[in-house]
Amino acid sequence: MTTDIISQYQGIYIAMYSAYDEAGNVDQDRVRKLARYYVGKGVKGLYVGGSSGEGILQNAEERKQVLEAVMEEVKGELTIIVHVGANSTREAVELSMHAEKVGADIISAVPSIYYRLPEAAVETHWQHMIDSTNLPFIIYNIPQTTGFTLSTSLLAKLAEQDKVIGVKMSGESTFELQQYKETGGSMFLVFNGPDEQFLAGRIMGADGGIGGTYGVMPELFVKLNSLFIGNRIEEAQALQTKINGFIKKLLGYPSLYGACKYILSLRGIETGAPRLPLLPVRPEHHASLAELNKDIEKTVAKYTGA
Numbered sequence: 001m002t003t004d005i006i007s008q009y010q011g012i013y014i015a016m017y018s019a020y021d022e023a024g025n026v027d028q029d030r031v032r033k034l035a036r037y038y039v040g041k042g043v044k045g046l047y048v049g050g051s052s053g054e055g056i057l058q059n060a061e062e063r064k065q066v067l068e069a070v071m072e073e074v075k076g077e078l079t080i081i082v083h084v085g086a087n088s089t090r091e092a093v094e095l096s097m098h099a100e101k102v103g104a105d106i107i108s109a110v111p112s113i114y115y116r117l118p119e120a121a122v123e124t125h126w127q128h129m130i131d132s133t134n135l136p137f138i139i140y141n142i143p144q145t146t147g148f149t150l151s152t153s154l155l156a157k158l159a160e161q162d163k164v165i166g167v168k169m170s171g172e173s174t175f176e177l178q179q180y181k182e183t184g185g186s187m188f189l190v191f192n193g194p195d196e197q198f199l200a201g202r203i204m205g206a207d208g209g210i211g212g213t214y215g216v217m218p219e220l221f222v223k224l225n226s227l228f229i230g231n232r233i234e235e236a237q238a239l240q241t242k243i244n245g246f247i248k249k250l251l252g253y254p255s256l257y258g259a260c261k262y263i264l265s266l267r268g269i270e271t272g273a274p275r276l277p278l279l280p281v282r283p284e285h286h287a288s289l290a291e292l293n294k295d296i297e298k299t300v301a302k303y304t305g306a
């Protein structure tokens, strides 16, 4: 029996944070421990080296080290999508080929950043990655950071290829999300990016979500997804509202990733501080983050009965 792309890959993917030692170097043991922490939480997989994973702040060797540690730890247990986007097409292709070599399931990339590129250049950039492996490819659209908005015409063109299976829509417009789904067709995956709008994205056609804040509350997003699937929309809305209270607080710290990584450390998962220019949390934030962690854990217990 063959499984369709949607059934095979839909679900909740944690945009996994990076893990560094105290000197700021990639720490593979910490990466393994973090990846292991997510097994058994009900998520479908991990998105490695994306925005939350700081891939863009690491060199190619470091990005490979992170992925290798993830694959060694959870290969076969979680679906692994790797962000291979880089400024130069050459480096992105190198990372794509490495991802295939170590057994990742899917590759994904933002456009090249810094230069204001015409659509044809972004298409060529992505096409080289697509052609370099036999892995499926997911377009990563995040216009607020890259300055490039994926048009439905480019999406339609790329989606003609079997290897291009979906888009990670981190832009905030649920109208555009719905248009991507309509353009790609029912067998084209759309992942919701803004965690604050997970439910809205699902209602407008997303097949699941990929998000950074999932990393400190995966159980809540798994529950939210199952409430949506069960058509329990009022309960889902109440849970999304609760989650958004947490996200609002997390966004109030010097960096979102610093706050989330500190929360993980309170649970015994050390990942170090985010890499500069992303700011770490300061000691005066520790008490309020401990409170927030307690609140999240209480909510997880309420929703999972754990």
Ligand SMILES: CC(=O)N[C@@H]([C@@H](O)[C@H](O)[C@H](O)CO)[C@@H](O)CC(=O)C(=O)O
Pocket (backbone or CB within 6 Å): 015, 016, 047, 050, 051, 052, 053, 142, 144, 170, 192, 193, 194, 195, 196, 210, 211, 212, 213, 247, 256
């Ligand atoms: C703009 C941005 O960074 N969006 C995040 C969200 O997870 C975001 O952190 C969250 O919704 C809080 O605003 C994700 O879409 C990005 C992501 O999944 C990634 O880390 O690659």
